[in-house]
Amino acid sequence: MNTTLRRLSAVVMVMFLALMVSTTYTQFFRAERLNADGRNVRSIFREFNVDRGPIVVAGQPIVESVPVDTPFGFQRVFSGGDADKAQMYAPVTGFFSLVNGSTGVESAENAFLNGQADALWVDRLQNMLTGRKAQGSSVELTIDPAIQQAAWDALGGQRGSIVAVDPKTGAILAMVSKPSFDPNALAVHSTGEAGQAYQDLLNADGDPLINRAIGALYPPGSTFKLVGAAAALESGDYQGDTQISAPHRFTLPGTRTELPNFGDEVCSPTDMMSIHDAMVMSCNTAFASLAVDLGADAMRDQAAKFGFDDVFRVPMRSAVSAFPSAGDAFTPDRLALAGIGQGDVTSTPLQMAMVSAAIANHGTLMQPYLVQTIRDPELEVVQQTQPAKVRDAVSPATASALTQMMVDTVERGTGTAARISGVQVAGKTGTAQTAQGVAPHAWFTAFAPAQDPQIAVAVIVEHGGDATSEATGGRVAAPMARAVIEAALSR
Known part of the structure; x- marks a missing residue:
């Protein structure tokens, strides 16, 4: 009898030990995986049955x-619930969806x-001790609503993006991307409706779920000439008035391909011009040769x-x-x-705003x-x-010389459509070719006032928008930048 009891006790002990090991393994080692499993209904209720903080x-609150x-x-x-306003902010806020996950600030600041x-942790401890239901933190953005609205209105029905930043701090004042979407359609608790809304957006023309400002x-087209001019001035071998080669057409080295200027214009009757004048006129052959x-x-x-080749988190990853x-x-x-922003060079609109900034x-x-304060x-x-x-991109002397080039670009060069009475605007146009027979992208980047900058902005209109093949950065994008700058300066 004693032998039987001992054997039974051993079996029971082994079973208890197995249960303890299994429970420990499940609760400790597999807990994170089980919590993250999309089939875990409890995790879904835990995530959505929370008074989530506002944005x-x-x-x-915009969310x-x-x-x-x-x-x-x-x-x-x-x-x-205002669909138009929700679309205006959607590239920033992103969405928060039962079946489609989350994007934008909703995703990047989800833990708060x-x-x-x-x-x-103190709030969580207090909640546990008092039994109070958990609440999320509020996330306050740097966006200025007047500037955001001006950027949204300026872009109109065009496909593209406008980004504005405070040059002194890096705070993003506006971030607009079109086409956009209404996040409310994805936030509904009907899994069928939310799933269908997401599928409709995936199939929609123009990829509305992409935040073009950072994604x-x-x-960058001729806006990249700012980088080439900066490299020349920083080398110490060039000044703004240094004469550089500016032929009617430039033969690409090692090829028979001739690079023309926009509209096949002649930059200089002598095939030479200063870096300053080449910037004002946006001379392709001069900057290709300079590169x-x-x-x-x-x-x-x-x-x-x-900032090229850097990863920026704003907090979303650019x-x-x-x-x-x-x-x-x-x-x-x-x-x-590459010297004229074509070929292998690529840029986000945010990056070109940062160059100007x-x-x-x-x-x-x-x-x-994008996030100023969390409470x-x-x-x-x-x-x-x-x-x-981040770093010193150029010396103050080089920045001053580039500023004067950009001011003259707006005053008497390719960017005159950005002029504002009583305000010196510093800007640079860009018209970027993408493929044979396809209308170019229209770019403009600028800051103002030139001597006491309050805002830096970058605008891109994909394939020239309504202007199509007649599009240039000066004609299409510069007036949009002007509207955004005017909104910022009238605050």
Whole structure:
């Protein structure tokens, strides 16, 4: 009998040990995977049955959670349910969806919005001790509603993006991307409706779910001539009045291909002109020739100082603007095209706004950011963004010379459509070819006032918008930048 009991006790002990090991393994080692499993209904209810914090612009919520009579308890509402306003902010806020996940600030600041961030451990402890239902933190953005509205209105029905930043701090004042979408359609608690709305957006013309300001890469066209001019001035071998080659047509090195100027114009009857005048006139042959003379390393290093090849989190991750790396077979003909922002060079609109911002800020490049302050449910500050320097992109002397070039570009060059009475605007146009027989992209980047910059802006209109083949940066994008700058200066 004793032998039987001992055997039974051993079996029971082994079973208890197995249960303990299994439970420990499940609760400790597999917990994270099980919590993240999309089939885990409890995790879905935990995420959606929370009074998620609002996303705030200028003291007003543009996204908030409201109580609803459903198993989830709360419904995410964008811009009070106003579809037009929700679309205006959608590239910034992103969406928060039961079946489609989240994007934008909703995704990047999710831990604060749902109250689970490590910095909120005191609130979580208090909630556990008092039994109080968890609340998320509010996320206050740097967006200025008047500038955002002006950018949205200026872009109209065109496909493209407008980004505006504060040159002194890096704060993003406006971020518009079109076409856009209504996040409210994705936030509904009907999985069928939310799933269909997402599929409709995936199939929609123009990829409305893409935030073109930070998520799309384009050839920057002649706006990139700012980088080439900066590289020349920073080398110490050139001044603004240095004469450089500016032929009617430039034969790409090692080829028989001739590069013309826009409209096959003649930049100079002598085939020579100053860097300053080449910028004002946006002479392709001059900057292609200059890039070859400077060499790939100098061009690449200067582009990198402006932020090309950097990863920026604003807090969403921006696509990486690129200048070809040293490991590429970067032949002189490709370098010449890169000198005018064509070929292998790609940029986000945010990156070109940062180029202008660095020039405006006496050569200092600041870290771009969208989130100003995060507050807990008691409105105590949990996190405050402080302006941060990335690096010195150019010297103050070079920034001053580039500023004068950009001012003259607007006053008497290709950017006259950006002129504002009583205000010196510094700007640079760009018309970027993409493919044979396809209308070019229209670019404009600028800052103002030139001597005390309050705003830097970049505009891109894909394939010239309504102007199609007649599009230029000066004709299409410059007036949009002017409208945004006027809104900023009238605050």
